[in-house]
Amino acid sequence: MEEKLEHQFVSNLEKHQNIVHKICRMYTNDQESHNDLFQEITIQLWKAYPRFRGDSKFSTWMYRVALNTAITLYRKSKKDIRTQDFDDVSFRIKADEYNDETEQQLKLMYKAVKELSDIDKALVFLYLEDQSYKDISETLGISEVNARVKMNRIKKALKNILNP
Structure with a gap:
């Protein structure tokens, strides 16, 4: 049963991971913070997944858990975060x-x-x-x-x- 649950979770996460990346971009300013937040959201999603009843779409549930996690972490660490400003990051974009x-x-x-x-x-x-x-x-x-x-x-x- 545990293996089936894990497979379903990984499949859903892979399918909708862009949601988490977009939320991470909204609440962080550098790649390291983005990666940390992505990992924390994934952990919280996994912990909460056994309680996902399917009353709403997986993506709707995922938005809720991910946003709540991001907001909670953002509020906790607001004073301690050292981030790189978006303007300082250089992007390689075709002309x-x-x-x-x-x-x-x-x-x-x-x-x-x-x-x-x-x-x-x-x-x-x-x-x-x-x-x-x-x-x-x-x-x-x-x-x-x-x-x-x-x-x-x-x-x-x-x-x-x-x-x-």
Whole structure:
């Protein structure tokens, strides 16, 4: 039974691991922190997996566990984290794929999102992942109406941050 459970877990994790990587990118600034957070989320997912009842999609459950883990660790270690700023990292992108204006806009957007509260950051992440408000509400444990209202407020806040 344990072997079957492990196989199902590994299969689901491999299928949806991009969710965890995206969350790690949202809450860390360097590769070492990203790897540590990815490992911690994987451990928490494995510990919680026997209690996954299948009432929701695996990906929805995974978002919830991963975001809760990231938020908890982020709050615990906020004062101790030494990270490399995103601007200091150099990327190798083919010249035809690189658009400086788009890159600058993305940097500004990420900077603005990092100013939001942990829960608002998670809501933006799920919204940008094209999750439905129903899935967002399930993942964050809030009502669908509350998710919509919060997202509208966040959009206004981001506009104010980006266009002072």
